[in-house]
Amino acid sequence: MRAIRQESNKQIYCDICGPKIEACSRCLDCEESLCHICCNVHEKSKASRHHRVSDLGTLDPEMKGKIRQRIFCDQHLEEEIKLVCKDCKVLICVLCKAIKHDHHASETVADAAAEVKMNIEIKMKQCLDKVKRITDSEREAEALDTKINDVESKEINALEDQRLQLIKVIDEEVAKMKLKVENVYKVIRQQNSALKIDLKKELKKCVSANDNARQIINQGTDIDIIKNGSVLEQLLSAAMTETAPNPITRMDKNLFSPVEIKVKELILFIGMMRDSTEMSV
Structure with missing residues (x-):
């Protein structure tokens, strides 16, 4: 304009x-x-x-x-801007309408601003919906931290119980398995920590876009809403378009599973170690 x-x-x-x-x-x-x-x-x-x-x-x-x-109009200095030429997409005064935009479709600034405001409010609602989804995912990721620690602790304890039933010669094998369990869950924990950071960044982006839009809607003039409407819609659309990362939810399979000890097969029956890739994010 x-x-x-x-x-x-x-x-x-x-x-x-x-x-x-x-x-x-x-x-x-x-x-x-x-x-x-x-x-x-x-x-x-x-x-x-x-x-x-x-x-x-x-x-x-x-x-x-x-x-x-x-x-006020920059061409008719005493005339206040009251209209929007829909054909030319410019703000005009009543004299501009009569002189240069006589046969063009036009609407009042208030009506044009109301339409832009409505579109922005729709985007804001959609953005808030995404904020809720991200917040829920963030909450799940936080809860998963406790679950990771609990499951890891139980598996380490189970592995230690097995070790206590075996003779000294298998201590080395037990130690190796413990180290593997700790390393695998360390990686999973690091992945979940990185996930939470990504969720916070996405949440901040959505909240920031929504706050900027709210400031214009609540405090801006109709002209401000019209001038900034397309930019705000683009920011809100961009915030909603980017897909938020999903939290880790698959913890139904244990990395280590204890078995009944058979002396003749000590090494084979210390426990079953799953492929660590099954525990990845």
């Missing part, structure tokens, strides 16, 4: 006098910003003398942020 003149965020102009006179007060009943002269007239007028008029400097940031910023 072409360049437009926007009032400074720190400057609010008189709604009566126009864009050349800076406002100093705000009538909370009329919802109008007033300069010194208009404020005096407003307070003396019979119709408005009892209205609540506050100095702009005393307004809290939230209320001040809700005061509509007036945007």
Whole structure:
């Protein structure tokens, strides 16, 4: 969209006098910003003398942020931007509409902003759904840490119980198996830790995109929403498009399984060691 003149965020102009006179007060009943002269007239007028008029400097940031910023046409300096030309995809004033965009389809800034806002809110909801899914996956990954430790501990203890029933000559074999179990679960634990880091990054990306969109939706003007709408939609879409990594859930097979000891077959029956690749992420 072409360049437009926007009032400074720190400057609010008189709604009566126009864009050349800076406002100093705000009538909370009329919802109008007033300069010194208009404020005096407003307070003396019979119709408005009892209205609540506050100095702009005393307004809290939230209320001040809700005061509509007036945007003016760069070609017709006294005309406020009120329309969007749908054919040319530009912001225009009523004079632009009458002169250059007479036969073009147009809509009010409010209607255009409402449509963009609706699309963004849909994306935000979808993004929040993904945030929930990622949070659930993150919770599963956290729970898996405990399960990994418990299963590993049980298997190590089972292996140790077997070792205690064997004669001294098999201690070396038992030690080798213990080391393998510890190494395998160390790898699985490292993989799960890396997974949690990826989940946090994906969650941060989604929350950040959603927070940026919420800030524009809640605090931005209609013009801000229109100007930033496509970028926000792209950021939200990108955050939802990337697939979050899935947590480790397969822990139903033990790496080590004890068996009944037979003296003549000690080495063969210390236990059954599964292929460690079955325990990988």
